[in-house]
Every structure is written in C-alpha cells, then in structure tokens.
Amino acid sequence: MMNGNLVIHNIFSEFQKSLDEEQELREVIRNICKEVDSISRKTTTVLQVIHYNEAGIAPACLQARELFEEANAGYAKLKDAVPSTKYYKYQDHWKFMTQRYCYLISLTIWLEKGIMATHETVAEVLVSAVEEKEGFHLDIEDYLVGLLNLCSELSRLAVNSVTRGDYNRPLQISKFVMELNAGFRLLNFKNDHLRKRFDALKYDVKKIEEVVYDLSIRGLLPKTETDGMAIES
Incomplete structure (x- = not known):
C-alpha cells in the first residue's frame, strides 16, 4: 500500500x-x-x-x-x-x-x-x-486580419484627406481597397473571427465610395482621374 x-x-x-x-x-x-x-x-x-x-x-x-x-x-x-x-x-x-x-x-x-x-x-x-x-x-490569418484593419484605417484616411484638401488620396485609397476587396472575395473563410472581420470590409468600401462620390458631384475630382474612372467603368 x-x-x-x-x-x-x-x-x-x-x-x-x-x-x-x-x-x-x-x-x-x-x-x-x-x-x-x-x-x-x-x-x-x-x-x-x-x-x-x-x-x-x-x-x-x-x-x-x-x-x-x-x-x-x-x-x-x-x-x-x-x-x-x-x-x-x-x-x-x-x-x-x-x-x-x-x-x-x-x-x-x-x-x-x-x-x-x-x-x-x-x-x-x-x-x-x-x-x-x-x-x-x-500566421496567415494574422496577416489577413492586419490587411482588413488596414482597410478600416484607409477609409478613415480618405475622409480626413478631403478635410485637409487632398482630393487625390481618396482616389488612390479607393482603387487599392477595391482591389483588396476583390482579392478577399476569392477566399473561402473557415475562421469565424476572420469571417466577421471580412464582413465589416463592406462598410469600409461603402464609406470610401461615398467620399469619392461626394468629390465627384462637387466637381473636385482631378479631370484626368475622372476620365480614367469613366473608361474603367
């Protein structure tokens, strides 16, 4: 014992x-x-x-x-x-x-x-x-979350750039985030956190689109950029 x-x-x-x-x-x-x-x-x-x-x-x-x-x-x-x-x-x-x-x-x-x-x-x-x-x-998932957080920060930068009179920056941001959004849509998410974070990307995209649209209707977009966007569309 x-x-x-x-x-x-x-x-x-x-x-x-x-x-x-x-x-x-x-x-x-x-x-x-x-x-x-x-x-x-x-x-x-x-x-x-x-x-x-x-x-x-x-x-x-x-x-x-x-x-x-x-x-x-x-x-x-x-x-x-x-x-x-x-x-x-x-x-x-x-x-x-x-x-x-x-x-x-x-x-x-x-x-x-x-x-x-x-x-x-x-x-x-x-x-x-x-x-x-x-x-x-x-880890690849940590990297992807970092990119999604980048999109949120750039959407904020798009608004603040207009505030200080920089009308080129929102266009640059819009093109970049749209390309990233297209890339993320190629992925089939299994991770719940990553999926939820990706779902929030559409709000960042919408916010940036609204900034560019507002510049467009106010006639503040550089002419060459406006023409370029029209051709691409």
Whole structure:
C-alpha cells in the first residue's frame, strides 16, 4: 500500500514540475509580449500624423521603421523562448499584438509605396519566417486580419484627406481597397473571427465610395482621374 502511495506521489510530483515549468515559460512570454506590445502602441501613435499633417507622413514612416526593428528584436526573443513545436499552444499571448503589427507594417508600406505588403514582406520585417515548419512564424490569418484593419484605417484616411484638401488620396485609397476587396472575395473563410472581420470590409468600401462620390458631384475630382474612372467603368 505504501509503495502504491509512493508511486502516485512521484507521478503527481512530476505533474507539478511540468505545471511549474509551463507557468514559468508563460510568464517569460507575457513579459516579452508586454515589451513588444508597448512598441506597437508607440508606433500607432506615431502614424496618427497621417490624418492631419501630410508633411509629417514620410518622417512618421521612417520612425515606424525604426520601431519595427525594435519589435523584430522582441519577436526574436519570443522565437528563442517558445519551443518550435508549441507555437499554437502559446499563440494567444501574441496573436492580437501580431495582427496589430501586420496592420501597422502594411500601412507604412502603403504610405511609402502605395502597394500591398505581401505576407513574406511583413514576415521579414517582423518575425523572419512565413511557414509553420520554421517554428515561430507569421500566421496567415494574422496577416489577413492586419490587411482588413488596414482597410478600416484607409477609409478613415480618405475622409480626413478631403478635410485637409487632398482630393487625390481618396482616389488612390479607393482603387487599392477595391482591389483588396476583390482579392478577399476569392477566399473561402473557415475562421469565424476572420469571417466577421471580412464582413465589416463592406462598410469600409461603402464609406470610401461615398467620399469619392461626394468629390465627384462637387466637381473636385482631378479631370484626368475622372476620365480614367469613366473608361474603367
């Protein structure tokens, strides 16, 4: 009987050891994420200049790039801390933070070049890996949520651009978001969160369309752009 109690004691002692080790790892992950997330909030603040100061956009993008380098160093710490086979076990700790970074990186690249940041590009800036076999990587769903959040921010930018007298920017935004919307419609969503986020895209599209339409009826669209739109339609 005593031998039986000893065996059970040893078994549960090992359980406790495993639980303690996992708790320690989670604490390490939480501390790293807290540090990296603070950088994302700072980057968000830096990029808010796009809504009220055109001249401040380029400097803000440069500053954002510097902050992304700091975030990359933080993600490198996460990569070292998280066992390569247990990415999804601990993903909830950095999932929403990573989605925010995908949006911020995509926004910065769009402001710089007017193009969509690819999954590979965002991964290179952030975590340097795109495939699950590489262990810590940029999950495709997090990247897609980042793009959808980008559309919401651009719809807001379209309105604020008109407020400060920039009538070209809404047209640029409209073309880009329409192309993204067409791309997303090619996907068959299984993830409920991603599906709901995609459903909200139609409101962003509508908001941008209303801005462009308002410019059109007020005769504020550049003539060449208006003609181009007519030909495309």
